[in-house]
Amino acid sequence: MRLQELLTLSMAAGLVLAPMFANAQGQGNTATAREIFTCVDAQGRSLTADRPIAACADREQRVLSPSGTVLRVIGPTLSPREQAEREERERQAILEAQRAQEERRRARALVVRYPTLASHERERVDALAQIDVVTQAARNRVNELAQQRMKLNQELEFYGGDASRAPDSLRRQIEDIEQSTSVQKRFIADQEEEKRRVNQRFSEERALLMKLWPPSAMQDAPTSARGTTPASTSAKH
Structure with a gap:
């Protein structure tokens, strides 16, 4: 009987202490x-x-x-204003990173397209030559219109040089020539502006490419092309 009582008491103590032990472990984990x-x-x-x-x-x-x-x-x-300023700074940083990435992509594309200074200069010359062709055609047309106007002026002399006294057909011809001449002159001015833009674009590209090209890329280029950038000019002096 004594042994059985001891076993019973041990089991009861175990049941009581087990939750306490588990609770202590839980507190330790917390x-x-x-x-x-x-x-x-x-x-x-x-x-x-x-x-x-x-x-x-x-x-x-x-x-x-x-x-x-x-x-x-x-x-x-952050306050709402500070939060908005922070978001704007983050947005600007993202835009700047995108611009930098686009510049790197553009630089790589330029080097692939123009592996040497000579290839870049050839394309510049070709682009300007195309503009000169259409500009010269417009100038030729202006000269033709001027000759036609001279003939009409001779007819207009019969009416004392007064267009209001001339027939409607003659007046319409004069008006048509003046309008066509004005259109051609505007076209010539536009082409001259386009020529300036093309020159500027190629100059900006070359300034960038000069930093990216290896020394071998400068070979076979015209001397005038090699010496047109301020950096190369100052280097010679």
Whole structure:
């Protein structure tokens, strides 16, 4: 009977202690998983808490593990205006990164298209030559119109040089020639502006390519092309 009573008491004690032991283990795990918030407030005091620190809402807070490892960093709480400014800065940074990436892509494409200075200069000359062809055609047309107008002026002399006294057909011819001449002259002016833009574009491309080309890319290029950039001119002096 004595042995049986002892066994009964042992089992009862085990049933009582088991939940307590489990609860102690659970508390130990909670303590292990606890996060520690730390910061330095506006007065220079180092603060520590088990939750975000209100006194440091306007500054950075570090979240540590019980072992002192930094788990994460919490930034300051921003006002709506500060948040909008931050988002704008981030947007501008993204745009700048995209522009830089596009510039790198453009630079690589230029080097592939123009592996040498000579190839770039040839395309410049060809582009300008095409503009000169259509510009010259327009100038020729202006000369033709001028000759036609001279003939009409001779007819107009019969009416004392007064177009109001001339027949409608003659007046219409004069008006048509004047209008066509005006159109051709505007076209010539536009082509001259296009020529300036083409020259500027090729000059900007060359300035960029001069930084990317290897020395061998300068070979076989006309001397005038090699010496047209300020950098190369100053290097000679």
